[in-house]
Amino acid sequence: MEKAQVMQSIAVQITPLLGQVMANSSVRAQCESLGIAGPEVTPEQVEALLVKLAGAMHIFIGREKTQRVMSGIRASLGAHE
């Protein structure tokens, strides 16, 4: 999958919760922390990214809501494949 498209898809889904700046910067920061460098990402890398984001977001929105958000992201990423 194209990394830029994945990052944008995720950021769009979490922007209503975190705001655009934090959504973009947190996706970028988590990609860097996971060493996702190239233009492409594997499904395993995407899943690792989502797990990282979920770990941060549940502090603010609880685990149940976080799971719903992550399910929505997975569904939208699946639609783009």
Add this chain to the structure above:
Amino acid sequence: MSARTLRQILVVAIIVVSAMFVAKQLAGSALSMVRIEPVLIVIGSLAKLLTLLLAAIVSARVAGAFGRGDITRRAWLLLAGGLGALTCGQAVLSYYQVVQRIPSPFPSWADVAFVLGYPLLILALLAFLRAFSASGFPTDGQSGTAVMLILTAMILGALVISPIVTSPGAPLQKTLNVVYPILDLILAIPAVLLLRSSLRFRGGMVWKVWAALMVGILFTAAGDILFAWFNVLGQTHLDAAIDAVYILGNGCLAIGALYQSELLES
């Protein structure tokens, strides 16, 4: 009724009630001539009580949405406890103002509840700060800001408290008039730090929660400090303005809790 609808109704109600007190402040003694003042006292008292009660209940419900052992759950429970204590204090004041139709005495049993509420609120905000830090979202610059805030609070505290300490007055009243500003300034430090942290979430729902909660905390603290200051000086001509500050503060606390509830429901 959904959290969103309740919040929307509350925003309108808070604006209307606060505006009434601002109008009363601007109208000065003219309003007392038309006997509106007793009605406003009741409305203001109930507004403060009901918004605090709502904030406490919603905060407790929000805590339940987080898992056991979650630091956020503990923080929301502490917040609910602190707001509950403030509600109890306000209930005592409202009893005098609404039921007995007399000015609430100072000090009174309400102050026991108010003073007990502060440690819970401070611990809640410190727990929220730890949660923000543990989230992994960027929170840089907080240490430097904290140092500046502590120094500012100390300077402000000295300015506010020294005339209180040197003023005449009953010992218990004077003690409370010193204790309240100190506790409020301590509470303001983590509140400003949380507000600063939450700025990074601007444009999102998380920002709305924290902006409302922290503005609520800061307005309530400001109301307390102003009350203590003017109480010592024997000045009552700004009571309506101080009431408006309290109503806005308590209202924002309830709105912040409702935003969090809405966030979890959506």
